[in-house]
Amino acid sequence: MSKHEILALIHKIANYGKENLILPTAMKYILKSPTTEKEFNDYYQLRFEILRAPWGQEKGSEKDELENQSFHAMIIDEEQSILAAGRLHYNNNKEAQVRYMCVKEEFQNLGLGKMILQTLEEKALSDQKKTIVLNARETISDFYLKNGYKKIANAPTLFGTIKHIKMKKNI
Numbered sequence: 001m002s003k004h005e006i007l008a009l010i011h012k013i014a015n016y017g018k019e020n021l022i023l024p025t026a027m028k029y030i031l032k033s034p035t036t037e038k039e040f041n042d043y044y045q046l047r048f049e050i051l052r053a054p055w056g057q058e059k060g061s062e063k064d065e066l067e068n069q070s071f072h073a074m075i076i077d078e079e080q081s082i083l084a085a086g087r088l089h090y091n092n093n094k095e096a097q098v099r100y101m102c103v104k105e106e107f108q109n110l111g112l113g114k115m116i117l118q119t120l121e122e123k124a125l126s127d128q129k130k131t132i133v134l135n136a137r138e139t140i141s142d143f144y145l146k147n148g149y150k151k152i153a154n155a156p157t158l159f160g161t162i163k164h165i166k167m168k169k170n171i
């Protein structure tokens with residue numbers, strides 16, 4: 001376990017039950033787009049570990065055909081370890097879509113997901129998009145509700161079990 005994983009765990013235990021957890025102040029992190037081969041490998045690996053492997057999906061299922069045309073955001077710590085990731089692509093001139101939001105397990109509920117989502121939203125806004133849509137896992141739709149998204153429809157069930165809800169935010 002890295003120094004930051006230990007710090008994050010201590011912080012979570014000390015604050016157990018309290019709302020609005022934020023990162024331990026001793027923790028440094030960098031918010032960026034992946035650029036190097038290592039960063040892209042880590043970025044896709046985190047997606048795989050958090051969003052695909054627990055459901056028995058194969059390596060490769062963490063990517064789609066839009067990767068080259070997408071905006072990618074990641075958070076790394078000062079030891080270059082990846083903590084969080086998320087992707088934005090454009091469906092048309094007005095609409096952006098968020099996909100593959102994921103935070104390393106030990107670092108969930110510390111505000112990192114919100115930071116990634118805000119970065120994706122700022123990018124969409126700077127490219128003159130008017131709305132953002134996403135298909136949220138039903139179990140985490142509250143995360144998106146807290147970030148200003150509204151439920152607009154049921155979305156396809158993934159891997160036969162994970163119910164999704166289509167959500168939308170005007171930006």
Ligand SMILES: CC(C)(COP(=O)(O)OP(=O)(O)OC[C@H]1O[C@@H](n2cnc3c(N)ncnc32)[C@H](O)[C@@H]1OP(=O)(O)O)[C@@H](O)C(=O)NCCC(=O)NCCS
Binds near residue numbers: 109113136140142
């Ligand atoms: C969902 C996920 C991206 C959220 O990122 P995070 O860093 O854990 O969330 P944050 O700490 O930024 O939380 C922001 C707010 O959303 C809430 N929240 C976070 N995860 C939540 C969940 N699973 N259910 C309900 N609320 C949640 C937090 O309590 C926080 O609320 P507050 O602002 O009132 O304190 C992350 O937990 C994750 O990767 N989960 C597993 C993978 C997954 O389901 N990805 C989404 C696919 S659609």
